[in-house]
Amino acid sequence: MRRIRHSGAIQVNEYAGKKGRGGLTVSQPMHEDSYRPLFHFTPPSHWMNDPNGLVYYEGEYHLFYQHHPGGMTWGPMHWGHAVSRDLVHWSHLPIALEPDEQGAVFSGCAVVDREDTSGLFGGGSGLVAVFTHHDSDPSTGNPRQRQSIAYSRDKGRSWSKYAGNPVLSEPLPDFRDPKIFWHEGSRRWVMVIAAGDHVRFYVSTNLLEWSYTGSFGEKEGSHDGVWECPDLFELPVEGSEERKWVLIVSIGDHPDCPEGSRTQYFIGRFDGRTFANDELPERVLWLDHGRDNYAGVTWSDVPVGDGRRLLIGWMSNWKYANLTPTQGWRGAMTVPRELSLRRGEEGIRLFQSPARELLRLRRDGRQWRHIRLVPGQPFAPGVRGEGLDIRTVWKPNDADVMGIRLRHPGGGQTIIGYDARKQALYIDRTASGAADFHPQFACRHEAALLPEGGSVEIRLLIDRCSVEAIAGEGEIAMTDLIFPEGSGMEAEWFVEGGQAELLALEAHAMASA
Numbered sequence: 001m002r003r004i005r006h007s008g009a010i011q012v013n014e015y016a017g018k019k020g021r022g023g024l025t026v027s028q029p030m031h032e033d034s035y036r037p038l039f040h041f042t043p044p045s046h047w048m049n050d051p052n053g054l055v056y057y058e059g060e061y062h063l064f065y066q067h068h069p070g071g072m073t074w075g076p077m078h079w080g081h082a083v084s085r086d087l088v089h090w091s092h093l094p095i096a097l098e099p100d101e102q103g104a105v106f107s108g109c110a111v112v113d114r115e116d117t118s119g120l121f122g123g124g125s126g127l128v129a130v131f132t133h134h135d136s137d138p139s140t141g142n143p144r145q146r147q148s149i150a151y152s153r154d155k156g157r158s159w160s161k162y163a164g165n166p167v168l169s170e171p172l173p174d175f176r177d178p179k180i181f182w183h184e185g186s187r188r189w190v191m192v193i194a195a196g197d198h199v200r201f202y203v204s205t206n207l208l209e210w211s212y213t214g215s216f217g218e219k220e221g222s223h224d225g226v227w228e229c230p231d232l233f234e235l236p237v238e239g240s241e242e243r244k245w246v247l248i249v250s251i252g253d254h255p256d257c258p259e260g261s262r263t264q265y266f267i268g269r270f271d272g273r274t275f276a277n278d279e280l281p282e283r284v285l286w287l288d289h290g291r292d293n294y295a296g297v298t299w300s301d302v303p304v305g306d307g308r309r310l311l312i313g314w315m316s317n318w319k320y321a322n323l324t325p326t327q328g329w330r331g332a333m334t335v336p337r338e339l340s341l342r343r344g345e346e347g348i349r350l351f352q353s354p355a356r357e358l359l360r361l362r363r364d365g366r367q368w369r370h371i372r373l374v375p376g377q378p379f380a381p382g383v384r385g386e387g388l389d390i391r392t393v394w395k396p397n398d399a400d401v402m403g404i405r406l407r408h409p410g411g412g413q414t415i416i417g418y419d420a421r422k423q424a425l426y427i428d429r430t431a432s433g434a435a436d437f438h439p440q441f442a443c444r445h446e447a448a449l450l451p452e453g454g455s456v457e458i459r460l461l462i463d464r465c466s467v468e469a470i471a472g473e474g475e476i477a478m479t480d481l482i483f484p485e486g487s488g489m490e491a492e493w494f495v496e497g498g499q500a501e502l503l504a505l506e507a508h509a510m511a512s513a
Helices: 356-361
Strands: 044-059 060-068 078-084 089-096 105-113 126-136 143-152 176-182 187-195 199-204 209-217 229-236 243-251 262-270 276-279 294-298 309-314 338-342 347-354 361-374 378-383 387-393 403-407 415-421 424-431 443-446 456-463 466-471 478-483 490-498 500-510
Touching: 044 078, 044 126, 044 294, 044 309, 060 089, 060 105, 078 105, 089 126, 089 294, 105 143, 126 176, 176 229, 187 229, 209 276, 229 262, 229 294, 229 338, 243 338, 262 294, 262 347, 294 356, 356 456, 361 378, 361 490, 378 387, 378 500, 387 403, 387 490, 403 456, 415 456, 415 466, 424 466, 424 478, 443 478, 456 500, 490 500
Parallel strands: 044 105, 105 176
Antiparallel strands: 044 060, 060 078, 078 089, 105 126, 126 143, 176 187, 187 199, 199 209, 229 243, 243 262, 262 276, 294 309, 309 338, 338 347, 361 500, 378 490, 387 456, 387 500, 403 415, 403 490, 415 424, 424 443, 456 466, 466 478
16 A cells, blocks of 8 residues: 555457468457557556455455546545456456445455454355445544455355454554454454555454554564565475465655665564564665566465465555556556565575466467577567567577577667676666656666576567566466557567577567456
8 A cells, every 4th residue: 555644347358360481470460559458467447456356256356456446546446346267357346345434445455254253144155345444534634544344155245344443453654554464373353454664463363352462573674665465374495394474565655766666575483472583673675676566465365276375566656656657447466476485595485476377378489499599680589469478498509698688669679688797687678658647757777687497588578568488387476567559569589798598588469357
């Protein structure tokens, strides 16, 4: 949820593609807004920011989101709502939660109350949403944030707010974005909530009455902005019998921070009361090294048989989110990502990969092997379209730089490259199209990436207004918005300063979701 300083669905054209001579071509009718993504979630209209209430229940993934149904900028917050059976194709539902006498409805979560611990379901099960009510204290006029609940007995199609709201209040100016889960070890619910420069923990046996148990973060990690949108979950460490807890915390924008809003994570231990960091306090681990992945949280209650921890984030940045040049809608989500833990030379780290369900959108796949790249002679095999899924494996040899240049019809370009001298992955959107809406949008940024066995692997998910790069086995992610002029783009592979070998290239057009 953004820091507070002291329906009708749009029909998206289905994929209609053909393979052109010597290349991969996807041809789609133009939407009335050429920036609306093909396979990233967007609201039917108006403003959207943080994902909220991510929960799986009776065959459906629920995605709620911060929504201003009357405007194109951040405003009085509601919970928009959509459902999906496959994380790819979404059906929009009516607004789930609206502002009331307690205030606007800020970010929060949802869980399945399977054992009716709340007593709200007559011995059955149902959905409980926990969210932040934001208003002004009538006695002082100062902003206040309190936690409330709502519940649904019909699979999320209608919601009732609890008569006893709010269920948790503290005299804190920043106190928002609750995330809760059932902690089997202590047989009670746990809440983690952001409180300005730290997170706080509360426990409950019934979701209605909460007790404080501890805090974390006052002197840990990055404090470039206000802490928001926490999440806490346990994952196995691949290749071992070890398990660790992951705490995700987003950081709001700050005028002195060129990166704007972004998200960090911590690896450590949770004893049912509070979190302990395994890293040094000053060590910062970034979830995403791009500019446009914020407020990411994970789905609750994914079936044990599935076993995945699935995350989605808001694909924007508070530095310019209110200004992006879209028409009739504003705000998109990243693709859903699968999270895992692996141990490397620097310790245990979080890895990400696009949700496997996205493979269903692939069309017209082509492959190339062992292509020699030389300076001044880019390899342009005809990979073009509005939506692309590209996997590239390079061997740098003596090249200084190697990369993928996305050429836009209007003359601009976006570069996703690897600087072999620095051993760094980078995205350069300085010439990617519309950028004059904010002076810090056009930029180049990078993240350290070591070759694996002498080669570098990058998977790109490219949509009409975004690039998501997942490097290696998922140890580095970079997500950036772009606003190219014209419809579609064409990819070419280039090197500078020496030769490189394109060991493997696989490219697919992506259908509309």
